[in-house]
Amino acid sequence: MSRLGNLGARLYRGEVGYDFVAKRKLWYGVSILITITAIVALGVRGLNMGIEFRGGAVFTTPATPVSVAQAQDITEEAAGHGSIVQKLGNGTMRIQVADLDTQRANDIKGEIADGLGVSEESITAELVGPSWGAQIANKAWTGLAVFMILVVIYLAIAFEWRMALAALIALVHDLTITVGVYSLVGFEVTPGTVIGLLTILGYSLYDTVVVFDGLKEGSKDITKQTRFTYSEMANRSLNGTLVRSINTTVVALLPVAGLLFIGGGFLGAGMLNDISLSLFVGLAAGAYSSIFIATPLVADFKERDPQIKALRKRVLAKRAAGAAKDGDEPGAADLPEGAATALAGQRARRGGRPTGSRG
Structure with a gap:
């Protein structure tokens, strides 16, 4: 078995692990900072909306030896504002x-043809009205709202409402960052x-x-045992x-x-940039939120x-009693959550017996 596969098996059995849930306040702080940065950027810079x-x-011009920079200068001089x-x-x-109407577009088309040294008839022009973009935006918002509602309903039925709420918060987190x-x-x-x-909405939910x-x-039936608190069980599932x-x-x-840095960067394909950047950032944010946001929020x-509060008291009381009987380990009730989880893992690997016990 590979080293990574062996690590995965040990994580699954609870032999090793990192206490993500215990450090949830740190992850919340990082996420809040990133989200605030994204919101401020939106408020200050806004979005560069396409035509x-x-x-x-x-x-669309025919093949020409004119460089992109020269073509951009010619177009911006003709239009009086920026171009792509x-x-x-x-x-x-x-x-x-x-921001062009039909008459203005025809005038600019002629000036571009003169500047590039091509015939005006060889340049094709497509006019796009803002109402079409508004329809796309409205349909996107509608699709997003329907998706969110269906996700919450499904997760509430398949799991429980707390998980549905945590997944919804993680989704909003991922979209805001993207x-x-x-x-x-x-x-x-x-x-x-x-x-x-x-597209990233589905990917974001997958790991969660x-x-x-x-x-x-x-x-399942966690309140009938006294080995693990709910937070510790959530952390074991995450690991x-x-x-x-x-x-x-x-x-x-x-x-x-590959699409973003090779297809978009070297080939200059605009549509690849549009799709791949949102996918790249969304996938990375989704993986982060499933580990550091969604599961800690459920806990x-x-x-x-x-009932879970009562379970936690029973678990910590049992550990404190076991540690007092053992005499050589600190009381789990006085330990921070991460150390308590590590102590619980050690006891689980010893079959729940305190060190020195022969029974």
Whole structure:
């Protein structure tokens, strides 16, 4: 078995592990800081909306030796404001100019033809009205709302309402970070971006549902035992699926990274940039939230339940009594949560017997 596979098996059996749940306040703080940064970026810089949402014209030129920078200067001088120029694979150019009506688009088309040294008839122009972009945005918001409602209903039925609420918070967290990154880097928001954002919702839920499924199985009849608190059981479930979550995330990120850095960076394919950036950031944020946000939130919500509170008291009391009888280990009731979890793991591997016991 490989070293990673051996680590995964040991994590699954609870022989080793990292106490993610005990350090949840740290993860919450990091997530709040990132989210605030994303919201501030949105408020200050806003989003660079494409012409599909703002309205404008797209000009496609024939092959020309003129550089992208020169074409952009020619277009901006003609339009009087910014433009986006992309060199396509066959030497042609795609020029986007926002906020144009039909007459103005025809005038700019002629000036671009003169500047590039090509005939006006060889340049194709497409006009895009802002109403079309508004329809796309409205449908995207509707799809997002329906998706969120269905997710909450499904998770509440398949698991419980606390898990549904934690998953919903994690989803909002992932979407906010992704949109914030778009604002910071200044990438254009196009229908491809909307497709990417809707796609990452499913990926974001994947690891979360896997952990929740393990937690549901592990916490069945949890109040009938006194070995683990609910938070410790949640942490064991998280560690048990940790390697799987990392593997699936890395495998998913590699092709997306290829699209973003090779397809978008070297080939200059705008649509690839739009989709791949949202996928890349969303996948990474989804993997983070499933480990550091969703499961700790479930533990926080669950620990407020009276039965789970009573279980925690029983577990800590039993550990304190065992430690006092043993005489050479500290009382678990006085330990921080992370140390208590480690002590619980040691006792579980010894079959629940205190050190020195022969019974």
